[in-house]
Amino acid sequence: MTTPLTAAIEGIGLWAPGVPSWEAFVGLHRGAGAPEAAPARPAPTLLPPNERRRAPDTVLVALQAAQAACEAAGRDPASLPSVFTSTYGELAITDNMCATLARAPTEVSPTRFHNSVHNAAAGYWTIGTGAMEPATAISAGQASFAMGLVEALAQLEAGAQAVLLVAYDGPAVGPLNDVLDSQGLLGVALVLARPAAGDRLAAQAVVAAGDGRGLRIGLGHG
Template identity: 60%
Template sequence: MSAPHALTATIAGVGFWADGLPDWDAARAFARDGVRPEAAPSRPSPQLLAPNERRRAPGSVAVALEVAMAACRDAGITPETLPSVFASTHGDLGITDYMCDTLATDPTAISPTKFHNSVHNAAAGYWTIGAGCTEATTAISAYDATFAQGLLEAMMQLATGSPAVLLVAYDTASTGLLGTVTHSEGLLGAALVLVRDGDGPHVRATLRDGADLESPGPLGIHAERNAMSQMLPLFDALATGGVRALLRAGPHRALALEITHGPQAQGASAHG
């Protein structure tokens, strides 16, 4: 994609959750000053779900809903009005490993609940039901280019008529035999509400040849072993006032992001 055909969007809201960094304020403080909360929760607890559903929801669903709702609150936009894109490299690896192991050893013992949560769009389904959203939702997986392709999809929806789009990205830890093939550690998720115009950070995205990426920033190092760490160059830039980020977009392709920080972003950076 050449520069004249770049896609653009304004970030109206951000949600974030990583092990030890349970929200975007904590992530920004860590990226700028290395400060971590003293007592961070070990698991997200999305209030969008009823208490019994909250307890049963797998980690992938919990983190996706937590950051999605946080981004909507940050943007001041009601979630039921937003089309959404859910991007995950692997879905829920723990459930996938359980399914494979149980099918190989005792197929009739498959848990209906875990089977229900094994599909790649499980988090998107929980979101649309919990938020009462009837707008279109898309689930994307593209290995280590998943976040870049999810961002492109969301920005394309903006460019073709949607006034605002919710992008949610997340991945979980791998376990069991599956973990020897596909490695991922911890729980990581982030969400963006993208709009056409506004006072938040403005992002201009262009595809280019080449696969060389820049050295990771503080957030990238903190969660480098999670499969969705591929998104963290953008969030490091947003947290520290950086003006560019480079994301892997596929074999020998990169998504170059130019970031212009608006008044709101500058104020947040200055005042925390």
């Protein structure tokens, strides 16, 4: 027996190097050229300039995509519960910290540790937006997006009117590159809401009973 969980997609946000928006990605997919003078680094305006300079690229790309999705949906970011999901958080800083621990443990930087944890992006988001709604952070390896989608849809099923889902990752370096297949910077965000009659763009997860190995997810037109 399966339990389908479905939601309408109210807004989409995306940022990748050379593709700074969902609209640019759609245009590229349809054969249009890449945008000219695309920014080299995401720069979410909800963070002050000093914070943007200090934050790692994975935090910036997550917040950039999240902000764009909320704008597209016409939703106040502070009003939405959020789910942030990534492979294992900030991979480059994690590699650096592990190398430092092996070489000189007393030299570990508290700031770098602060940015390495898998809920760093969720923390920056709630501070930057002033959101008091629940924020969930998930790291589940290659299943991270699927697990994040299931969590967001479950929150809708439990009574939330809309949920922000943010998936992001950066490149794996060092030994992490041997066990992970993360080769670039990407952030994607969806504002998901309870479906209503006439909604066409939908997200769906079907979770099998038992051990859950029957999980199937889909994004598309309903």
